[in-house]
Amino acid sequence: MAVTVLEREQPAAGGSGNPVAVVRPEPGGADNPIAEFSAAGVRWLQEWLAQHGSVVPHAFCGAFRMTRDQRRHDKLRDYASTRAHDEIAEFSGVAADQLCGQAPASSGFFLPQAGWIDPVALVHAMLDHPLIHVRTRAEVIALDQNADGSWQLSLSEGEIFSASQVVMATAYATQLSPVPLAVDRARGQLSVIPEQADRAIHVIVCRDGYITPAINGVHTIGATIQYDDEDGSARRSDDLENFQRLQRLLPDFAKDPGVVRSGRVAWRATTQDRLPLVGRIAAGLSVSVGHGSRGIACAPLCAELLVAALCGEPLPMVRDWLNRLDPLRFGPR
Numbered sequence: 001m002a003v004t005v006l007e008r009e010q011p012a013a014g015g016s017g018n019p020v021a022v023v024r025p026e027p028g029g030a031d032n033p034i035a036e037f038s039a040a041g042v043r044w045l046q047e048w049l050a051q052h053g054s055v056v057p058h059a060f061c062g063a064f065r066m067t068r069d070q071r072r073h074d075k076l077r078d079y080a081s082t083r084a085h086d087e088i089a090e091f092s093g094v095a096a097d098q099l100c101g102q103a104p105a106s107s108g109f110f111l112p113q114a115g116w117i118d119p120v121a122l123v124h125a126m127l128d129h130p131l132i133h134v135r136t137r138a139e140v141i142a143l144d145q146n147a148d149g150s151w152q153l154s155l156s157e158g159e160i161f162s163a164s165q166v167v168m169a170t171a172y173a174t175q176l177s178p179v180p181l182a183v184d185r186a187r188g189q190l191s192v193i194p195e196q197a198d199r200a201i202h203v204i205v206c207r208d209g210y211i212t213p214a215i216n217g218v219h220t221i222g223a224t225i226q227y228d229d230e231d232g233s234a235r236r237s238d239d240l241e242n243f244q245r246l247q248r249l250l251p252d253f254a255k256d257p258g259v260v261r262s263g264r265v266a267w268r269a270t271t272q273d274r275l276p277l278v279g280r281i282a283a284g285l286s287v288s289v290g291h292g293s294r295g296i297a298c299a300p301l302c303a304e305l306l307v308a309a310l311c312g313e314p315l316p317m318v319r320d321w322l323n324r325l326d327p328l329r330f331g332p333r
């Protein structure tokens with residue numbers, strides 16, 4: 001089926017335009033939907049990259065995950081004791097230092113399935129298909145249902161499109177939806193720190209933030225999170241906040257906050273339960289929005305799930321996930 005993508009600016013103009021994203025499964029047991037969802041998303045992405053990802057810079061180098069307190073650490077240790085070492089393994093002391101390349105703030109858990117990816121290259125590689133036609137500078141300003149049930153999309157410069165199936169994949173910009181959707185937005189700023197030849201970081205080191213290995217000469221530190229904040233410019237105060245984040249990860253890695261430089265500012269589309277809204281909201285109209293802090297890891301799997309459901313093809317996840325991601329699960333706003 002041929003697809004036309006109508007994009008207000010250009011592909012990867014929104015959250016997906018960050019220079020790097022961490023893709024990692026959240027560790028946790030069967031009772032943790034985020035763990036199941038993120039593991040499935042990363043697995044799907046790895047399979048896609050193995051087939052089509054030669055032009056997408058990425059590395060599944062693994063992540064060293066620390067916890068905020070002893071209670072969470074003990075819980076994760078109990079979980080790790082039930083799993084294979086190639087899924088999660090506890091590291092402490094010298095072994096943790098060697099794994100990370102630098103001394104982490106505490107013992108933690110190695111997640112070998114995690115990695116980093118260049119989101120912009122991923123978006124372009126996914127759109128590079130003979131049946132996908134991308135229209136840039138094409139802002140949809142109205143969405144109306146025709147008498148025959150198809151949808152009419154009006155662009156800002158006057159052009160009109162009609163389609164029997166429409167998918168809104170607009171992150172937090174859901175105001176054109178005929179049904180109000182429960183999505184908020186939260187600003188985030190990345191920071192970077194230059195690579196130092198004698199201070200390599202081998203894996204992603206994370207807790208309530210992360211630092212990546214050096215990619216193109218810099219380590220990326222992420223990310224601040226601010227609600228009700230529309231400021232699109234990078235702020236020094238946010239870099240200092242990210243420097244504090246780094247201190248909680250690798251306390252000896254950098255002593256001078258002056259080495260931290262501003263990275264990109266973007267907005268996450270957030271939901272109450274930290275799962276996206278994916279599925280049909282009306283005949284011929286579906287959404288895939290609200291991908292929060294995991295959209296690079298999980299939105300591709302959601303696209304596959306949605307399209308498989310619409311086309312009556314085998315689903316990439318158990319059917320129950322169509323209910324869990326139901327865009328109307330919170331009720332209309």
Ligand SMILES: Cc1cc2nc3c(=O)[nH]c(=O)nc-3n(C[C@H](O)[C@H](O)[C@H](O)COP(=O)(O)OP(=O)(O)OC[C@H]3O[C@@H](n4cnc5c(N)ncnc54)[C@H](O)[C@@H]3O)c2cc1C
Pocket residue numbers: 006007008009010011012013014015016017018020021022023138139140141169170171173187188189190222223224265266267268269288289290291292293294295296297298299
């Ligand atoms: C600081 C920060 C750090 C992050 N780190 C990570 C990470 O490490 N790992 C991870 O997995 N995720 C991360 N995320 C989240 C991830 O970036 C997002 O979840 C993901 O990019 C969402 O993709 P999307 O396609 O849904 O939305 P977007 O990439 O925002 O794309 C939505 C597109 O819709 C277009 N659009 C909107 N309205 C219209 C309209 N009316 N007409 C036409 N086009 C329209 C926009 O121009 C935009 O290009 C991070 C996000 C932020 C902000």
